[in-house]
Amino acid sequence: MTKTKILIPLDGTDRSMHSLDLLKKMFKSDEVEVTLMNISEIVIVNDMVITDKVDRARETGEFVLNRGEKELQGYTVNKFFDFGYAGDEILKKASQDNFDIIIMTKSTKKGLARMVGSVTSKVVKNSPKIVIIVPE
Template sequence: MNNKKKILVPLDGTERSMHSIDWLKNFFKEDEVDITLMNVIEIVLGNDKIELDQRYYSEKASKEILDKAEDKLHGYKIAKYHTFGYAADKILKKAELDKFDIIVMTKSTKRGLDRMIGSVTNKVVRNAGTLVAIIPE
């Protein structure tokens, strides 16, 4: 029986979001977790269509984000996943479908009470059916 924790790590490509990886490495050994790195590509539609070039470059950027994170987690079992859509909705759906034990995210750097942890993180915390760890910078 697999006793490893399943961890979902949504990343947006910022250095701030990479702090989740540092936290993971400090708290979990390689043999304790299976990690899925996730990037959601949010594309603004123009006239209800996505330009092919925009989609290609967005997918390429997403792959680079996930590859960079994977490099930082050398020795850990990693899966990478990217998708298109609204970040919070896609994170919640992935967490529910794949039955993750923990979602690890970083807080927002925006100011103000309403943006203390960020709108995506806030929605995930409020709606997740699992533990959500919010990592400070």
């Protein structure tokens, strides 16, 4: 039996972790192969990336991914961290690795920032994959 490949982007907020709860409710551990993904945006100044900021971003990303992995004990879990724009990187990863489903939360921001733009909205509009949105 082929396992369903599921991509779950996590940004470290408690809201984003709700995707893991939904996964556990919908799928048994032997039915899926899960990839947890964390993307960090790094601002480049004068074509230079500050090494300290890169190291801290990587450490934070690893912390987020390890936290998610602990929540999914018993599941086959892969972890992926990269730098870039979250929406673009999620779409690229889903396509390159041929995921069947993307599970994400509706929004991890409140107020004006949520109304202006949304990574989730970009993924839903541009992904040919099934995208499951977890309400807040």
